[in-house]
Amino acid sequence: MTDTMTLSAPKSTAVDQSELLLSVRDLHVKFVSRERTVHAVNGISFDLHRGEVLGILGESGSGKSVTLRAIQKLLPPRRTVMSGSIKLQDRDVLQMNGRELSRLRGADVAMIFQEPATSFDPVYSIGHQICETVVHHEGISWSDARARALELLELVRIPSAKSRLDAYPHELSGGMRQRAMIALALSCRPQLLLADEPTTALDATVQIQVLLLLAQLQKDLGLSIIFVTHDVGVAIEISSRLAVMYGGHISESGPMSDVVTAPLHPYTQGLLASTIHSASRGTVLEAIPGSPPNLTAPPSECTFAPRCRYAVAECRNGVPVPRHPVPDRSVRCIRSEEVAKSGPLGIGSQG
Amino acid sequence: MSMVQDLGGPAQPLLIVRNLRKYFPTKNTVLSFGKSPPVRAVDGISFSVRKGETLGVVGESGCGKSTMARLLIRLIEPDEGEVVLDGEAVGSRDGISVRDMLHKMQMVFQDSYASLNPRLPIEDSIAFGPISAGLPSAKAQERAIGLLDKVGLDPKLFVHRYPHELSGGQRQRVNIARALAIEPRLLILDEAVSALDKSVEAQVLNLLSDLRAQFDLTYIFISHDLNVVHYISDKVMVMYLGEVVELGAIDQVYEAPRHPYTQALLRAQPTMDPQRRTTEVPITGDPPSPINPPSGCRFHTRCPYVEDICSQVAPTLNEPENDGHGVACHMSNSGSGHSRAGLGLDGRI
Numbered sequence: 001m002t003d004t005m006t007l008s009a010p011k012s013t014a015v016d017q018s019e020l021l022l023s024v025r026d027l028h029v030k031f032v033s034r035e036r037t038v039h040a041v042n043g044i045s046f047d048l049h050r051g052e053v054l055g056i057l058g059e060s061g062s063g064k065s066v067t068l069r070a071i072q073k074l075l076p077p078r079r080t081v082m083s084g085s086i087k088l089q090d091r092d093v094l095q096m097n098g099r100e101l102s103r104l105r106g107a108d109v110a111m112i113f114q115e116p117a118t119s120f121d122p123v124y125s126i127g128h129q130i131c132e133t134v135v136h137h138e139g140i141s142w143s144d145a146r147a148r149a150l151e152l153l154e155l156v157r158i159p160s161a162k163s164r165l166d167a168y169p170h171e172l173s174g175g176m177r178q179r180a181m182i183a184l185a186l187s188c189r190p191q192l193l194l195a196d197e198p199t200t201a202l203d204a205t206v207q208i209q210v211l212l213l214l215a216q217l218q219k220d221l222g223l224s225i226i227f228v229t230h231d232v233g234v235a236i237e238i239s240s241r242l243a244v245m246y247g248g249h250i251s252e253s254g255p256m257s258d259v260v261t262a263p264l265h266p267y268t269q270g271l272l273a274s275t276i277h278s279a280s281r282g283t284v285l286e287a288i289p290g291s292p293p294n295l296t297a298p299p300s301e302c303t304f305a306p307r308c309r310y311a312v313a314e315c316r317n318g319v320p321v322p323r324h325p326v327p328d329r330s331v332r333c334i335r336s337e338e339v340a341k342s343g344p345l346g347i348g349s350q351g
Numbered sequence: 352m353s354m355v356q357d358l359g360g361p362a363q364p365l366l367i368v369r370n371l372r373k374y375f376p377t378k379n380t381v382l383s384f385g386k387s388p389p390v391r392a393v394d395g396i397s398f399s400v401r402k403g404e405t406l407g408v409v410g411e412s413g414c415g416k417s418t419m420a421r422l423l424i425r426l427i428e429p430d431e432g433e434v435v436l437d438g439e440a441v442g443s444r445d446g447i448s449v450r451d452m453l454h455k456m457q458m459v460f461q462d463s464y465a466s467l468n469p470r471l472p473i474e475d476s477i478a479f480g481p482i483s484a485g486l487p488s489a490k491a492q493e494r495a496i497g498l499l500d501k502v503g504l505d506p507k508l509f510v511h512r513y514p515h516e517l518s519g520g521q522r523q524r525v526n527i528a529r530a531l532a533i534e535p536r537l538l539i540l541d542e543a544v545s546a547l548d549k550s551v552e553a554q555v556l557n558l559l560s561d562l563r564a565q566f567d568l569t570y571i572f573i574s575h576d577l578n579v580v581h582y583i584s585d586k587v588m589v590m591y592l593g594e595v596v597e598l599g600a601i602d603q604v605y606e607a608p609r610h611p612y613t614q615a616l617l618r619a620q621p622t623m624d625p626q627r628r629t630t631e632v633p634i635t636g637d638p639p640s641p642i643n644p645p646s647g648c649r650f651h652t653r654c655p656y657v658e659d660i661c662s663q664v665a666p667t668l669n670e671p672e673n674d675g676h677g678v679a680c681h682m683s684n685s686g687s688g689h690s691r692a693g694l695g696l697d698g699r700i
Contacts, residue, residue: 059548173637174412203411204575208619209632230548233621237628257625274553276578277623278605284560285582287553291518 020089021192021224022048022071027084029066029075029248039295040066042248042303043084045322048192053218053225055239055256057232057271061292063248064228068194070094071226072105088192107137110185111194114201116177120169126153126180127165130187137188152183156213175206179213186217193218195227199234211237232275236260244268247293247303249319254329264331266308266339302333310335357402359438364399365537365569366423366456371396371432373415373422377642390642392418394593395432397668400537400586405563405570407584407601409577409616411638414590416573420541423571424458425449437536454484457530461542463522467514473525474499474510480533491532498528501565503558520551524558531566539571544579556583577620581605589613592641592649595668599676609671609678612650614700633700648681655699660688671695 029041041063048054058064069075071086073093086093088108096104105111113119121129130152131145140148146165153161156179169177178198185193195214199207215238218225229235235242236256243253244265252265263269273286290307293299302308305315314334322330325337333339374389393415400406408416422429425442433440436455440446447455460466467476477495482488496506502524514522523543530538540559544552560583562568574580580587580601587604589597589612597610608614618633636653639645645652651661660681668679671693685693 059550175637203638204577205411205615205619205634206637208621208629209635211621212629212632231621232549233623236623236625237621260625271549274550275623276553276556276576276582278578278581280578280582281601285553285557287557288550289554291520291551292548 019050020047021050021052022226023085023087024067024071025085025087027067027070027086028082029063029070030081031075031079032081033079036296039298040248041070042295042299042319044245044248044250045084046243046250046253048224048226050191050224051218051222053215053227053238053240055235055242056226056228056245057230057235057242058228058245059230059271059292061295062245064230064245065196067245068111068196068226068228071192071194072109072111073101074105074111103137106133106190107188108190109192109194110188110190111196112178112181112185112198114197116174116181116198117169119181120177120184122169125166125168126172126184127167130184133184134187148187149183152187153180155186155217156180156183158183174202175209178202178206178210182210182214182217186221186223189221191224193223193225195225197229198227200229200231207234208237214238232260232272233277244271247299248295249299249303249332250322250330251304251333252329252331254326258326258329262340264325264329264336264340265304265333266310266335267304269339269342270307270309304333310338357437361402363402363438365402365404365437366400366571367433367435368399368423369397369433369435371419371422371434372430373418373427374430388643391593391644392641393422393429394644396590396593396595398588398595398598400569400571402536403563403567403569404586405572405584407580407587408571408573408590409575409580409587410590411575411616413592413638413641415593415641416590417541419590420458420539420571420573424453424456424539454533455535456537456539457533457535458539458541459523459526459530459543461545463519463526463546464514466526467522467529469514472511472513473517476514476525477529477532480529484533494532495528498531499525501531501562502528503554504528518551520547520555523547523555527555527558527562531562534566536567537569537571539573541573542575543572545574545576552579559583577605577617589616592639592644594649595677595679596650597676597678598668599674599678603674603676609676609683609695610650610680611654611656611682611696611700614696615653618700648679656682656689656691656696658689664688 025045027041027044031038031040056064082094127149130149131142134145134148135142150161150165153164158164158176158179199210227238239256242256242259244251246267251267270288274288288307293303299319301316302320305311320332320334322332324330371393372395373393374391376389377387410416421427436447436452441452442449474495477498478491481491481494499506499509504521504524544555547555572583584601587601588595591612597604597613608617615634622629634653639652647662647664648666651657666679666681668677669684670677671683681687681689682691682695
């Protein structure tokens with residue numbers, strides 16, 4: 001399907017897993033309005049290597065989507081205060097403006113959203129919207145762009161792709177629209193694909209199809225993906241690395257299977273324990289008490305401490321700094337040894 | 352709380368639904384030449400719920416599960432069918448009126464904010480039902496306070512708050528208290544925990560389990576999340592395009608599904624195990640539209656076992672082994688003419 005044209009490889013041919021693609025350092029995002037300031041992201045740092053799929057797992061208000069949008073600098077400029085750095089290769093996204101930014105969006109970094117129905121323009125056909133993007137970014141002719149669009153629809157396995165080129169968004173089912181959205185995102189061969197809960201609005205039998213499609217495309221095209229989700233199961237299916245966010249911090253990060261089977265942060269442990277799976281029946285769920293933090297003031301202590309069963313007085317003395325108790329893993333908790341000792345609850349304990 | 356009135360004794364199912372049907376007309380447009388086909392939202396479904404039992408209802412969007420809930424509680428009028436609540440036919444002359452039925456059956460909706468009056472303190476929202484049912488307002492307020500305590504919200508802190516001052520999980524607790532305020536026997540929970548974060552969802556599910564035991568409640572629990580339904584239900588009903596395709600005890604259905612759609616739905620769940628990630632798509636395509644559903648068995652367009660008979664004859668829900676595990680599939684009916692008739696699934700999904 002893909003061997004006819006140049007789509008099969010992104011800009012560099014061989015994928016070097018050790019090459020650093022994206023490096024985020026001490027990113028802070030505040031939303032300022034007259035009434036209040038919301039501290040959505042409070043100093044997060046992470047790296048993404050080529051060919052990696054980083055899952056960002058978190059509940060609503062944890063800052064996961066804000067982080068994702070910051071990478072494309074998509075947040076409303078007048079109300080958003082950002083600091084830190086987001087380096088894509090050697091360029092800092094936060095310093096970009098105008099032309100440079102529009103070149104970044106779509107061509108280098110593309111995004112797919114939760115609701116494909118609202119991400120497409122309803123008055124143009126799918127094919128037209130893909131062609132428009134390709135022509136804008138690559139300056140090729142409309143007929144070449146149309147050939148590319150057709151190839152893309154075949155790549156994302158839309159049946160009878162040729163006739164679907166002229167279909168309008170409303171004529172496609174939810175799953176097909178999300179596939180078309182992925183085709184549009186891949187149209188300029190981005191190096192980095194940002195996915196903001198792209199399967200949340202889909203039905204179960206369609207969700208797994210889209211997840212497996214993304215996994216396949218990632219492998220075939222050597223894409224790097226950041227996949228934001230609130231669903232532990234989805235994160236496990238797609239990620240190679242996992243970052244768990246809570247209250248605008250990355251609570252913990254590391255290789256996905258390590259984080260899931262041996263969590264180091266009490267929040268990760270609680271989230272896994274309260275996620276219902278096939279072995280939960282007949283048990284009392286280990287719910288995390290309380291509710292997520294209010295982010296109208298910058299955190300002065302561990303944001304999870306009020307809900308944490310491991311909390312001690314020391315947890316209230318400032319925000320814990322990331323520690324690395326195990327190589328390749330990072331955790332913002334001063335009591336991670338105790339958490340690790342108590343072993344996994346819930347999912348990880350199934351063996 | 353006062354003792355509920357039990358009419359038929361423990362053997363009488365609390366709810367019997369027979370051949371419930373609702374078609375929604377679609378707009379006639381210039382292009383539709385004459386009459387356009389209706390949306391067959393709920394197309395002849397039958398089931399019963401025993402006292403104290405929790406019936407889980409699963410299915411993808413458009414399968415009619417929410418329409419069914421709204422039909423049961425008469426937010427919309429059914430086109431056809433009979434609903435019998437504890438031996439009394441709802442809305443019939445010699446049965447129980449819709450108004451009285453609502454005192455025994457209540458519903459909790461997905462959108463916790465939209466289902467509370469934004470201008471009423473939550474205490475008044477909870478007391479509203481009992482007051483309109485004739486309870487003196489002082490008594491109703493007392494009951495509201497008691498219920499707030501029962502659903503885990505400290506009355507001292509919460510009675511005078513408004514819905515917008517609460518978190519999603521707290522609001523859903525208020526909705527549960529509101530539904531329980533007129534002492535119903537049957538609670539319909541329509542995606543009641545779906546909008547909540549996982550950590551809060553677990554809290555609310557634990558609460559629902561406690562309340563069920565405490566008040567002898569019977570639940571109809573509607574959800575798209577198979578894991579949640581497995582956790583809370585005793586029986587499960589699987590719906591596809593307005594029809595019931597499988598119905599049985601939860602463990603039977605989850606461990607040995609008889610309908611290819613149920614099997615596909617179960618296989619489509621994330622595995623939750625990093626070592627055994629899903630590698631193959633269990634089923635392709637999207638669910639078709641309930642306007643003009645496929646002929647015969649509605650699942651035949653996506654079914655890996657499809658044969659000619661499937662597109663010609665609609666299978667009926669039957670129990671191949673008379674074990675309370677019903678399935679609407681030609682493969683489970685020995686005389687159907689399908690080459691696998693009487694054999695069932697062989698692991699193609």
